[in-house]
Amino acid sequence: MNIVDRIWNSSLGKKYLMALTGGALFVFLIGHLVGNLQVFGPPELINGYAHFLKSKPLLLWGARLGLLACVALHIASAVTLAQLNAAARPQPYATPGAYGASKASQYMLPTGIVIASFIVYHLAHFTALLPGVNGVGDFSKLTTTLHGETVPDVYAMMVLGLQVKWVCAFYLVAQALLFMHLSHGLAAMFQSLGFRDHVWWPRIECFAKAASIALLIGYSIIPVAICLKLVGSDYVERKKYDLKAANPQPAPAFVAAQGKEAK
Amino acid sequence: MKVTLKVWRQKNRNSSGSFKTYESPELNGNMSFLEMLDVVNEQLATRGEEPIAFDHDCREGICGTCSLVIDGKPHGPHKGIATCQTYMRSFKDGDEIVVEPFRAKAFPLIKDLVCDRKSFDRIQHAGGFITVRTGAAPDANSIPVPKPDADLAMDAAQCIGCGACVAACKNASAMLFVAAKISHLGLMPQGQPERYKRAKAMVDQMDEEGFGACTVTGSCEAVCPKEISLDFIARMNRDYGVALLRGDPKTIKGGGAG
Numbered sequence: 001m002n003i004v005d006r007i008w009n010s011s012l013g014k015k016y017l018m019a020l021t022g023g024a025l026f027v028f029l030i031g032h033l034v035g036n037l038q039v040f041g042p043p044e045l046i047n048g049y050a051h052f053l054k055s056k057p058l059l060l061w062g063a064r065l066g067l068l069a070c071v072a073l074h075i076a077s078a079v080t081l082a083q084l085n086a087a088a089r090p091q092p093y094a095t096p097g098a099y100g101a102s103k104a105s106q107y108m109l110p111t112g113i114v115i116a117s118f119i120v121y122h123l124a125h126f127t128a129l130l131p132g133v134n135g136v137g138d139f140s141k142l143t144t145t146l147h148g149e150t151v152p153d154v155y156a157m158m159v160l161g162l163q164v165k166w167v168c169a170f171y172l173v174a175q176a177l178l179f180m181h182l183s184h185g186l187a188a189m190f191q192s193l194g195f196r197d198h199v200w201w202p203r204i205e206c207f208a209k210a211a212s213i214a215l216l217i218g219y220s221i222i223p224v225a226i227c228l229k230l231v232g233s234d235y236v237e238r239k240k241y242d243l244k245a246a247n248p249q250p251a252p253a254f255v256a257a258q259g260k261e262a263k
Numbered sequence: 264m265k266v267t268l269k270v271w272r273q274k275n276r277n278s279s280g281s282f283k284t285y286e287s288p289e290l291n292g293n294m295s296f297l298e299m300l301d302v303v304n305e306q307l308a309t310r311g312e313e314p315i316a317f318d319h320d321c322r323e324g325i326c327g328t329c330s331l332v333i334d335g336k337p338h339g340p341h342k343g344i345a346t347c348q349t350y351m352r353s354f355k356d357g358d359e360i361v362v363e364p365f366r367a368k369a370f371p372l373i374k375d376l377v378c379d380r381k382s383f384d385r386i387q388h389a390g391g392f393i394t395v396r397t398g399a400a401p402d403a404n405s406i407p408v409p410k411p412d413a414d415l416a417m418d419a420a421q422c423i424g425c426g427a428c429v430a431a432c433k434n435a436s437a438m439l440f441v442a443a444k445i446s447h448l449g450l451m452p453q454g455q456p457e458r459y460k461r462a463k464a465m466v467d468q469m470d471e472e473g474f475g476a477c478t479v480t481g482s483c484e485a486v487c488p489k490e491i492s493l494d495f496i497a498r499m500n501r502d503y504g505v506a507l508l509r510g511d512p513k514t515i516k517g518g519g520a521g
Contacts, residue, residue, distance in 0.1 A: 003507070003508070003510065006507050006510065007507060009470075010466065010467065010470060010503075010507070011466075011469075011470050011474075011475075011476040011477075012466055012476075012499075012500060012503050012504075012507075013507060014476065015476060015477060015500070016500075016504065016507075081476045084434075084475055084476055085433070085434035085435070085436070085475035085476060085478075087368060087473065087475075088367060088368050088369070088434055088435035088436065088473055088474055088475035089366055089367055089368065089433075089434070089435040089475070090368055091366050092366070093332060093335065093363055093366055094282065094361060094363060095332070095334060095335030095361050095363065096335050097332075097335055097431065097433065097482075098431075098433045098480060098482055099335065099336045099337075099431055099482050099485055099486055100431075100480075100481055100482050100484070100485025100486065101433065101480030101481055101482045101485075102480070102481075105478055105479060105480040105481070106433060106478075106480060108478060184479070187479070188478070188479035190497075191477075191479045191493065191496065191497050191500070192477070192479070192500060193500065193504070194497045194498065194499075194500035194501030194502075194504060195497065196493075196494055196497035197494050197497070198492065198494055201493075201494065
C-alpha cells in the first residue's frame, strides 16, 4: 500500500489529517483576523490591504485553493471518522454517558457543521458578493479611489454588510461555535500528532483556551462595533444612498450592464 | 440498606434485551457491588428465576474481568477502582441503580451483563509481545533502564485490559488500551526491536475489530480503574506516525545470512 492509502485507511492516519488541516486553518484564522481588524483604521487602510491581495492573483489563488483543500480534507476525514464512530456503538446506553468529557469535545461535529455552513455563507457574502444573501444590495458596485485607481470599497462593504442585524447575529453565533470548536480542537490537534506529555499538556490546554478566546474577541468586536454604528456609519451613509438611488431593486444582470454604461 | 436495580437482561447474542427492575434484599454497606449482585442472584434462584449473568474473577481489582456500566459510568461512581472494589456504602438507601453491560460493536454481548472482549486478545496477539531469545535466563539487571522510563512503562503496564475505556468513550474507541500496551513495551529496551512494527500491527488490528477513533474527550482516562493517562495515546500516535511514514520493511535480495 502506498502512503496515501495507508493514511486514509487508518483511524489514526485520518486523525493526523484532521490535526494538520485544522492547524493550517487555525494559522489562516490568525492572518484573516489581522487583515479584518484593519477595519478599525481609516477606510484607506483595509481598502489598500484588499487591493494589495487582489494585485497578487497567483498568491491569492494559491492560498484560496490551499485553504479549500484543507477544508475539504478536514470535512472528509470528519465525516468518515464520524461514520466509523457511529458504527462502533450500534446500541446506545440508556443512561447519559461521556463521563468526564467536556461539552466542546462531545459536540465537535455539530459545531463544525455550523462553522462549515458559515464559511459557505461568508464566501457568498464577501467573496462572491452574491447580492441575494446580504440583505443590502449589490456590493460589487461599491468602489472608491485609491492612489488614483478605482478599487473595490471593502470598507464600505464590511460596514454595510454587518450593519444588517440578522447577518451580524449569524456572524456572532458562528464565532461562538468556532470558539467552542477551537477550545477543544487546538489542544486535541497536539494530542493527535503525538506532541504531548505530562509537562506539556497543561501548557497546550492553556494555549488552546487563550488562542480560542483571543480569536473569539478579535472576530466578534468587528460585527459588534459595526452593528452598534461605532465604525464607519458616517462613511457609508452616502454609499448606502448611492447603492439604493442608482438602481431601485434591479435584477443583478441588469445592474452589471448599467454599471458599465455609467462609466 | 436496600436498593432498586434496573438491570439489562438479554438471553443470548441473538435475542433482543430489555431492562428489568429488581428490589434487593437487605444489604450490608460493606458488600462490594458484585457481592450485592450475588445476593440478588440467590434471591432470584430461590424464586426459580434465571440469575443475572455478570463477569467477575479475582474481585480485588487486578484481573480486569469485572465490567458493568453503573449509572452511566463504567466501574461505578468512584475514580481509579474497578466494579469489584465499589462498595454498597457508596450508594444511598433506596437508590435506583441502572446497570448496563459495556456496549461496543467490538464487544458483542453474550448474555445479560457479559460481553465478549476477545477483540482485546486479538489486538495483543497482533503485536503485544517482545522477542525473547531461548537459552539461559539473562541476569535481571544486565540491561540498564533509565528510571523515568521504567516508571512510565510501569504506569502503562498497570492496564488490566478491562475495556472500561471502550465502554466510556462516546466513539467506543480502544485507543487508551492499545496505547497502554504499545507504550509499556515501547518504553523498555527489550521492546525496541519491534517498536514500530508493534504500533502498526496493534493499531491496524484495533481498526479491524471495529473500534471507533479518538476525539480526545478524556472519558477513558476519567473512568480507567488504573488511571492510565491520555499521554500514552500521544506516544502511540508518535510511534504509529513513524511506522506509517516508514511503510512495510523491504527485504534485501541476498541480504542477511543468504
